[in-house]
Amino acid sequence: MRETLAEWRPAVDEAIADLVPREIDTDYLESFFGEPTYEYDPDGIQRALSDPLWDLLDRGGKRWRAVLFLVFIEGFGEDPTEYMPYACIPEILHNGTIIVDDVEDRAVKRRGEPALHHIYGRDVALNAGNALYFLPLKILRENPGDLPAEQRLAAYEMLMDELNRTHLGQGMDICWHNEREVRITLAQYLEMCACKTGCLGRIVARLAAIITDQPAHVEEAVATYTELTAVAFQIGDDILDIENSLGRAGEFGKAFGNDVREGKKTLLVIHAIEESEPAKATRLQEILEAETNTDAEVLEALSILEDAGSIEYAREQALGLAAEARAEIADLELDAETTERLNTFTEFVVDREE
Amino acid sequence: MRETLAEWRPAVDEAIADLVPREIDTDYLESFFGEPTYEYDPDGIQRALSDPLWDLLDRGGKRWRAVLFLVFIEGFGEDPTEYMPYACIPEILHNGTIIVDDVEDRAVKRRGEPALHHIYGRDVALNAGNALYFLPLKILRENPGDLPAEQRLAAYEMLMDELNRTHLGQGMDICWHNEREVRITLAQYLEMCACKTGCLGRIVARLAAIITDQPAHVEEAVATYTELTAVAFQIGDDILDIENSLGRAGEFGKAFGNDVREGKKTLLVIHAIEESEPAKATRLQEILEAETNTDAEVLEALSILEDAGSIEYAREQALGLAAEARAEIADLELDAETTERLNTFTEFVVDREE
The missing domain is CATH 1.10.600.10 (Farnesyl Diphosphate Synthase)
Structure with a gap:
């Protein structure tokens, strides 16, 4: 299982980056969240969503929820590479819960560094955590697997x-x-x-x-x-x-x-x-x-x-x-x-x- | 609109009480959330979910999201009383966001009384707020309108x-x-x-x-x-x-x-x-x-x-x-x-x- 985890990790991170890019721009916002009624602020959303998520992901984590998902997919006789966006659903949800739990528990550290709310502020961290509860659920709506x-x-x-x-x-x-x-x-x-x-x-x-x-x-x-x-x-x-x-x-x-x-x-x-x-x-x-x-x-x-x-x-x-x-x-x-x-x-x- | 708001408010609160009763017991938990694998703790869930929600609701609020929903239903030629559980969806979501926003903004007061996290603690309040993001979405799954x-x-x-x-x-x-x-x-x-x-x-x-x-x-x-x-x-x-x-x-x-x-x-x-x-x-x-x-x-x-x-x-x-x-x-x-x-x-x- 250890090899499986190490083997899939880069591909999982790539799939997450397709869903929440490290650099947010208007094209991404319009294609993933839909046309704005007026005008999005990509800089704000960069700092409200992408920065906290990638800070957390770059600290480590085994991505075992995504990898276990891929193991099941393979076990069911399907090609895991065709289901990468879906593998991100439990993984992103999990990272959302980490951010929120740390606010609830007043955690000081997370993966050896300050908990996100100590870096980005309680408001940004919490909203990012909650955004990560709903963002994965939108993947099903995007329907990358044509289900x-x-x-x-x-x-x-x-x-x-x-x-x-x-x-x-x-x-x-x-x-x-x-x-x-x-x-x-x-x-x-x-x-x-x-x-x-x-x-x-x-x-x-x-x-x-x-x-x-x-x-x-x-x-x-x-x-x-x-x-x-x-x-x-x-x-x-x-x-x-x-x-x-x-x-x-x-x-x-x-x-x-x-x-x-x-x-x-x-x-x-x-x-x-x-x-x-x-x-x-x-x-x-x-x-x-x-x-x-x-x-x-x-x-x-x-x-x-x-x-x-x-x-x-x-x-x-x-x-x-x-x-x-x-x-x-x-x-x-x-x-x-x-x-x-x-x-x-x-x-x-x-x-x-x- | 003012009369419509006042007229519908008691029925909306009754519908919310059907979804999250003021007194939580095992029967409710098993029927709404499904059979436990082991054993629920109704006392804990009373304090984690029902108490904070009803504290907030009892402080006031016009329930205008629920009432506007019922106005639309009536406008579409349907009987509003048949759709009461659905009217609760935006109303409960809204109350969830209030609790979470108050944690994010470090609010001191809400509707003239201490913000919920000052009464129940940040952890309980925040988890209750987030629970109220998902609880309404389960109403669709319960499918009371046989959709x-x-x-x-x-x-x-x-x-x-x-x-x-x-x-x-x-x-x-x-x-x-x-x-x-x-x-x-x-x-x-x-x-x-x-x-x-x-x-x-x-x-x-x-x-x-x-x-x-x-x-x-x-x-x-x-x-x-x-x-x-x-x-x-x-x-x-x-x-x-x-x-x-x-x-x-x-x-x-x-x-x-x-x-x-x-x-x-x-x-x-x-x-x-x-x-x-x-x-x-x-x-x-x-x-x-x-x-x-x-x-x-x-x-x-x-x-x-x-x-x-x-x-x-x-x-x-x-x-x-x-x-x-x-x-x-x-x-x-x-x-x-x-x-x-x-x-x-x-x-x-x-x-x-x-």
């Missing part, structure tokens, strides 16, 4: 279902973050992941299925595969933060225990509170609730998680979800190479080091 | 065109606001209004035309009518700020000259800079560029605008656009009462006092 009406409608309806649930997931996550007590169930935590991260994954899979006209059971299987993989990825993220924290806690001057300091209600936390003796559960909750934590408090929280076996529990869950994901696609008639790639991808999301 | 596929697709494609241009308009406006010099043309100012405010108006008109299956020339005429009216409304806003400022400048302790203090590049400002002698144009630009202004400076800016005849110019433009709007619908076969209502509406947006 019949029913496929375009199916794609729109699918996108509306998934993007609505994305916002439910983000809403739950934010709400829990702002609450003091940990009151949610493990199932609700998984639902939050399924909505917040899984739905964008489902868009990748379902879009590939819809525009290549796959039967409903194939669309559902690849959607479930991607959702499960995305949830496993999210849990992998939670594990990584705690494991890195345990590893780094001894190193002088290195930040550690970010999730604990932020009071994040991860799968590990919910498990530890359910499984620990009452005094320890209360103590963990206290540390998470506090506005700030000393290093000693963070270490105490980490050891409560360790003692409860929450890291192993979370890893088992993630591995279980990855296995479920592989089972979802096992019966599809995909070529061996695609199946291999998709299987590898489910392993990568759990066992990664960054 | 055939081609009408649903036409509605989606129309929405994607207009919502993309909305973000171009907002992007231009924000960019100009952040720039020091006034470099834009009158045509670009009008384009910004046409995109930022006009496109949401166009959605009102085009949605009514599409779902009642009007011919293309009717859809185009009502779209242009609403766009022109919206631009006239925006210019009316600019005039109102300056006129109120001139009126209030003598009153002790009252804020005045908000647009000048914010350095807003309004139609009046662009006109005054083009028409004034160079020294005055430079001075106006200096006052607008300054981080803060004394009352004396604001008064000086106001008198430059007055001397250049910019208030009269802007009013003539607004009246001209309103007349153009009326001309657009003059040849449509609407009943006399609808035509009268639509004509009155174009007058109201220019000659209002709040």
